[in-house]
Amino acid sequence: MLFRALSWLRAKATQRVERLLLYVLASGPIPQHVAFVMDGNRRYARLNHKAIAQGHSDGFLTLRRLLETCLRLHIRCVSVYAFAMDNFRRPPEEIDHLMHLAHDKLMEMSRHSDILEQYGVRLNVLGKTALLPEYVQEAIRHVEGVTRKNDRCALTAILNIHMSYSAQDEIATAVESTIQMALEDAESASDICITEKDIDAQLFTSLAASPPLEILVRTSGVKRLSDYMLWQCNENTQIHFVNAYWPDFSLWDFVPILLSYQRKAWGKQ
Template identity: 30%
Template sequence: MIEWLRTRIHKAYERQLVRAIDEPPAHVAVIQDGNRRYARKHGADASDGHREGVKTTQDVLEWCQTLGIEELTLYTFSTENFDRPQEQLDVIFDLAEEKLYDFADADRVHENEVSIRAIGDVPRLPERVQEAIDYAEERTEGYDEFVLNIALAYGGRETMLSAARDVVDAAATGEIDPAEIDVDTVADRLYDRRVRDVDLIVRTGGDQRTSNFLPWHANGNEAAVYFCAPYWPEFSRVDFLRGLRTYEHREESWRRTRARRGLALVRALGGVELAEARETIRRCRDALPAGERPADGEPPEVPESSDVAASSE
């Protein structure tokens, strides 16, 4: 009876979280941390923790598609991970190879038109993993309904440095005009195919850091960040929905900030046509929650800065 009641309460809370999501993020990036600690916690081998983590990966992919998220990036293996003992690396590489083939052949991937891509220093990976990557990318290259980026041998700084070198070389050879270098010039050289800006980073396992993950796309977009305690194999749909709620709160905060700044700017400007000014003020005021709308003639509060949303629920 107690377990039945607990399950009902959990499901009700989950439905409440879903209803609270007005507009999901387009791109979620996940740092899958805690596989080995999960294994130690249960007295198992590290390989068992990684295999349990793969089950969570499959669940998250399904949650994203159900909720309308368009792109998911999974931090699977960093450049720093090459320092691990060879026996651990062999397990990780074997599992990556196996699951890349499984994903590439899965009916659900093709039914939902999932495009699988690998980002990172792929040539550093064992040849068998590179072959699995090629197979998965070729099998799904014509799809664009959903993008699954798998970060393997990935390092954010190294990726940005490589792109910067490419830009310098292109400028030196006259391929591009240095005066015309812009954000798109760099973004086009980060990966073989463009990656959306990141809206939300989720990290499991309790650590509160982003570990050099997608710095161009996350920091540049001031992504929301959600840190949670469960190890990756324990990560639940409720945990995921809480992360999406963090993104919602961040978006609401930004909307309020922009509206307040707009009101302050219009009221500070001189020589603006009265009708145009009134219409702009009305739109800005309407963008604020009812309880936060300033009265006519009342100067709005203008925040000096806005922090990236973060939560440790």
Template identity: 50%
Template structure:
């Protein structure tokens, strides 16, 4: 009886997987976003709802990231960006931060394994943000994962950690000023976005954009869709500059660990409806 039940479960999962693949091929026949970003919110509330430890919520959140990355790759999305860890998250409890850093190290090394999803789909991994703030073991895992995927060209996965958009914009401004006048160093007092050095130099928008984390390491397509889960209606300092032009911002009430294909399909259909509408109007 056990063997029969296992066989039925395998058959059910196989049929469901084939149906999902077919449905994604149909969706991919229409307009597809080049760049999708996720604010992966709700791990802790999900854990409390499921009566789990907070750390378990973050582990389930990583599973959701792999799931959604594969969905996006099957749709031929060129780039996926995920808000994995904010600089502000260092203010959380020591136990939670330590658990998150341990999880990051473990999963980054897992991504390096031959046959993993990045290897299978030809995905280049970029870890973007103030990586010098990460523990040394995590920095080494970042370097290994980036090195091992450096030749992949089919798609890009940007893990933003530790990241805030204000820090990204500040760093870009510093680079623009330094490049415009190398002999005039950045003032020591310029420590954040609240202070802007007056050098009398101009930084065109395109030049500035090339200094951002998402373009400095590897060219990234414009951001088409930004999805935030858990129903919270704010950007939380994520990709603020990139959201300024033609980005569709979508809020899902689903907690991130529960987010899946059925939550994503209406978002893609809405993108396609608007894309077809623009084509008709032309």
């Protein structure tokens, strides 16, 4: 009984400290778009003697907690790398679990009591979704449709979930769309003029009305981008590699990243 009481008091104290910390952080410059490469679910599972499927499930809980932290900080847009096109090469049983997990969690997030409704978040699933199972595509259409109604404030919050995604595919698709539009508008081939801005406007994130990417975080200690948002990572994007596996990533891992952003933002003033 005493142990439970002490655990309850410790949890309450931790919550108060976290709320105070978020309040202090929110008083400074806050990035408008943060992206996460959610890496390390499988290694986390092996380290903790869990099934790989449980590692992915624990990773979703981390996403939910971190999304709420970002929304409380008034970060307008959060993007996460959930499933790369290359992930289709993984064992069939793992892919099957990931697809069912995606379906179940997308449907869960479409409920009115969820965090998306509470904070007025619009959800977008970005990538070559036609490669996903039909039941996942149905869940995507449902949750995107439901969250289109979330427009409580002038600057609607955005959650981009990249699934069946590759940055190279995104860029190629954007170039193809840009050329097609230019051909339709031009009277002759000599009239065609394509700029970087034209291509940028056709990126998945641009079509989803996302602001420029300011911070990209990759967990698990791996120091590479793995074909994620390569175009969006420009000279103004801060890239951080964190040793924690994604299910272990917490506010205390995120705080140094935000403080680094704020120091650099204040340095530009």
